[in-house]
Amino acid sequence: MHKQKYVVVGGGPVGSLAALYAAKRGHDVEIYELRSDLRDPSTTPLNFTKSINLALSERGINAMRHVDEGNLLEHVFSATIPMRGRMIHGKRPSGDLYEEPQDYDVHGRTIFAIDRAGLNKRLLDILEAMPNVKFFFNHKLTGADFKQRKAWFEVRGQTSSSGRPEEVEIDFDFMIGADGAHSAVRYHLMKFARMDYSQEYIDTLWCEFQIPPRTDSGDKGPNSRFHISPNHLHIWPGKQFMFIAIPSEDCSFTCTLFLPSTEFATLEADSSTLPAFFDLHFPGVTTLINPNELMSSFEANPHLPLISIKCRPYHFSSSVVILGDAAHAMVPFYGQGMNAGLEDVRVLFDLLDKYETTESSSPGDAVYQRSMSLAEYSALRAADAHAINDLALQNYVEMRASVLSPTYRFRKYLEEL
Numbered sequence: 001m002h003k004q005k006y007v008v009v010g011g012g013p014v015g016s017l018a019a020l021y022a023a024k025r026g027h028d029v030e031i032y033e034l035r036s037d038l039r040d041p042s043t044t045p046l047n048f049t050k051s052i053n054l055a056l057s058e059r060g061i062n063a064m065r066h067v068d069e070g071n072l073l074e075h076v077f078s079a080t081i082p083m084r085g086r087m088i089h090g091k092r093p094s095g096d097l098y099e100e101p102q103d104y105d106v107h108g109r110t111i112f113a114i115d116r117a118g119l120n121k122r123l124l125d126i127l128e129a130m131p132n133v134k135f136f137f138n139h140k141l142t143g144a145d146f147k148q149r150k151a152w153f154e155v156r157g158q159t160s161s162s163g164r165p166e167e168v169e170i171d172f173d174f175m176i177g178a179d180g181a182h183s184a185v186r187y188h189l190m191k192f193a194r195m196d197y198s199q200e201y202i203d204t205l206w207c208e209f210q211i212p213p214r215t216d217s218g219d220k221g222p223n224s225r226f227h228i229s230p231n232h233l234h235i236w237p238g239k240q241f242m243f244i245a246i247p248s249e250d251c252s253f254t255c256t257l258f259l260p261s262t263e264f265a266t267l268e269a270d271s272s273t274l275p276a277f278f279d280l281h282f283p284g285v286t287t288l289i290n291p292n293e294l295m296s297s298f299e300a301n302p303h304l305p306l307i308s309i310k311c312r313p314y315h316f317s318s319s320v321v322i323l324g325d326a327a328h329a330m331v332p333f334y335g336q337g338m339n340a341g342l343e344d345v346r347v348l349f350d351l352l353d354k355y356e357t358t359e360s361s362s363p364g365d366a367v368y369q370r371s372m373s374l375a376e377y378s379a380l381r382a383a384d385a386h387a388i389n390d391l392a393l394q395n396y397v398e399m400r401a402s403v404l405s406p407t408y409r410f411r412k413y414l415e416e417l
């Protein structure tokens, strides 16, 4: 195998895993990340652009299993909470509140709640210990020439003698663009590849809240500090919208309100109406989150849009590929955005390995082989990525409304017979 210079743009979960796969194969790896190191306590937390807690599934776990380095999987499992199903919350006509568990799997298999930043930090720690990996934080990709294999980065916080931001030029053999939904790599790739591209904003915004741990549980075991079951993804379905809660290791829950923009605007105009809105549509939540906390989180936390992106191909020649949200940002309702991005990494490197055949191949062969791998990657992956984007859109209806339908319950009843 010929050692190559791999440049990864974006140090999120997908870019970090891709860097790890490349480093394990002996390449020289450079990671360029727009923000400062998220392990530095002074770094602005990412959680206001990405949900704090994510659902990790077999798709993502399998991708990490294939590069077991630095006890990654052990760490991942020690820092996750299994969720065996959904817990639907509602109110009966009598006024009584109810909780209805709906298991994900008849064999008891689960998905896992994980702290996004914790996973990202662990990946960065493992990379830092590898001699062939270098980090470049505060570096923003501003330009790329995929024929000349050159890229330009603005160095944040540094100004040149002309008073303009410092810019650096780098060379690379292969660039992996994992720089998220608003990818700069994708933008520049479009000038080289005949890329089909579409994006859609759905008419739903999201905002985060927290259910705090219990303070009155005494010493009744580790789970007693959770207000509600820690082993479920909790849903308050509102038919046209919903509120969900995912458990965290500190016994709190990270909650997300998904609501059409007009409803957000009405509540923004007078946030004192929020507790009554919750009591009407999400019964029981105001006993878990103090109404004042509810209002202050709504005012302080951003109300963010949701985008769904499809494009193809994902590569140009042998010099660049885009992965993760850069290639297929999706709405979060299937819990698969990060999982699919991690899977991209596994599929890509399987194909790179498949074509990189002989020990004696020359650097020219390596370039040719990589172009074959990338062509197959785009052909294979686009169909799957587009399908999962569609499933993610459809699953919003399932979560906010269908879970309430008698047909759904009857079907589940039959499945369990």
Ligand code: FAD
Binding pocket: 009, 010, 011, 012, 013, 014, 015, 032, 033, 034, 035, 049, 050, 051, 053, 054, 055, 056, 139, 140, 141, 142, 178, 179, 180, 181, 182, 183, 184, 185, 206, 256, 323, 324, 325, 326, 332, 334, 335, 336, 337, 338, 339, 340, 341
């Ligand atoms: P990102 O996480 O966006 O990382 C991209 C990185 O690139 C960032 O660090 C950014 O700073 C950097 N960058 C950007 N531009 C540049 C540039 N020009 N130069 C250099 N660096 C740059 N997924 C799941 O699998 N399960 C879930 O349960 C789930 N829940 C979600 C809930 C919500 C509310 C949302 C919004 C998303 C959810 N997702 C979930 C999706 C998940 O957050 C994303 O799919 C995942 O973060 C994508 O990872 P990534 O590494 O591709 O991109």
